[in-house]
Amino acid sequence: MAHEPGAPVRVALLGCGVVGSSVARLLTEHADDLAARVGAPLELVGIAVRRPQRPRPDVPVDPSLFTADAEELVTRADVVVEVIGGIDPARGLILRAMEHGAGVVSANKALVAEDGPTLFEAAARNGVDLYYEAAVAGAIPILRPVRESLAGDRVRRVMGIVNGTTNFVLDKMDVSGAGFAETVEEAQALGYAEADPTADVEGFDAAAKAAILASLAFHTRVSSAHVHREGITEVSAADIRAARENDCVVKLLAICERVTASGSDAVSVRVHPAMVPRSHPLASVREAFNAVFVEAEAAGELMFYGRGAGGDPTASAVLGDLVAVARQRVSGGHGPGESAYADLPVVDLGQAVTRYHISLDVADRPGVLAQVAAVFAEQGVSIETVRQQAGPEDDGRARLIVVTHRATDAALSATVEDLAALESVDDVVSVMRVEGA
Structure with a gap:
């Protein structure tokens, strides 16, 4: 769909929680800079929430922009930003937006990992972009470097700490010698862990991110179901001491590798706690920070480090994608779509x-x-x-x-x-x- 010269790019925001609030605020505060980078103003045309009448003093926008009718909102936008999370209704809203010609920016790791092919096929069919940098590692720019900067290279391995809650817990256990349960309670008190931390401590969050990273790194469709997953609930203070005695620390790692199976290339993806030597760069990643270590044939070893969660850090990644999609909308171009040409088999943990x-x-x-x-x-x-x-x-x-x-x-x-x-x-x-x- 051609963009009229000088016309604003209409942006719809789905969700106004921690991340959505930061996106709305930064869109307003940096409106002039964003317009200069895009080549056209970004006009926020609506924010879909469950309770539109609830006061939101931390979101500096016209209250009339809040609406409960997300289905209608996505039909009048050029770009839809989805930060509500979960599978439904997010999937239906994204597909509806694409059918009406809108590009999509999403932070939804669970949806991309579970049903990415459906979204990519809809984006290609409707000639729109789908960007999702914020779905993995918050503010850290990792997906675009893997998808674009390393497109001419052959990635061998991606290994990282992609969940801030578990890293905080394991780091505190290492530093203080405390047990798992009391450290989780501390993380909850500080806002690093949810009231129900299951998705984090059982590795579900990291598994979704691992699936996304593996899909991009190895040009193969990898879903959460392919990922071997173990959480940190069984990691004891004795395990932490044993690691220390071996000059190691314990980290919950997402590991995506190119392996050989039956004489041919294959992909292995796993999430589990592991001892990491203190000499390794990932061992120095403290508290709730994330880091991803990439090994490629030509580029060698690369490490990406930063804040992996939180409103402003994640909003930074969302806005980066929004600028890219909006800029392409103005110029009439498109970003890269799904690359799954390799179609490598995904093998089980045993290999x-x-x-x-x-x-x-x-x-x-x-x-x-x-x-x-x-x-x-x-x-x-x-x-x-x-x-x-x-x-x-x-x-x-x-x-x-x-x-x-x-x-x-x-x-x-x-x-x-x-x-x-x-x-x-x-x-x-x-x-x-x-x-x-």
Whole structure:
């Protein structure tokens, strides 16, 4: 749809929560600068909310712009900004907007990860843009660099901390030695965690972001269902101490890799807690910050760091996309669409290559170490280090700590199962992957 010279670009905002309020405020405060960057004024034509009459003193716009009729609002905009989240009604509103010729800017990680193909196909069919930088890592510009700046390169791996809540919790556990439950309570008191933190601490949020990153990095459709997901609820103060003893920290990582399966390229995507050596750049990411580490064949190693959540940081990413979509609207061009040409198979966790840190309670008698070593040998898993800690005097037990070399997760998991079956092994105390070494 051609844009008339000098006419404003009409913007509809869906949602006015923490992020939506910041978007509306920054649109107003920076109106002149944004107009200069776009080449036309950005005119906010409406904000869809559930309760239009509720006072919103922190949103400096005409109260008459608030409406409960989102279905009607999206039909009279050139660009629709969706920050309501969730699957429905967001999906229907986005599709309706596209059918009426509007470009879309979304911060909706869950929707893009679950049903991205439907949205991309609708954007292509209607000749409009779909941008979603704010869906991953808040203010950090990561999706556009992967999609555009590295388009001429071959990405091998994307590994990152993409959830601020879990990073805050694990960082505080490392610094203070506190347990998981009390640290989550602190995060909630500070506003870093929701009243129901399940989506964060169980890894659902990070899994959606991992799916989006993998889709872009490997030109393959990856959904949340493809992502192996483990949260941090089972990470104990003892795990944190064990990591410290190995000069590591524990982080919840999203890992997207190009792997070889049956002699051909494939994609592995996983989210789980892991020990990271303190020498690795991701180990220094503190509190609620995010960081994404990208490895590409020509570019080498790249790291993107910043605030991964919050109203203003996320609004920054939204407005960056809004300027891009509006500028293309004015010029008559289009941004890049979906790139899924590679169509690589997505393999299960068993084919991912990693390392394990395993703590065992064993009988403190001759020959036990040889039995344990034999189990590793039978599965073809090489041991990097082994350390024994004596139990209480006359207890007859000992703590055996084993760190492996790299092997497939399937082989490592099978090793742990066989160890648990040994008569001399009283308990597999903990198992944690080691990444970044």
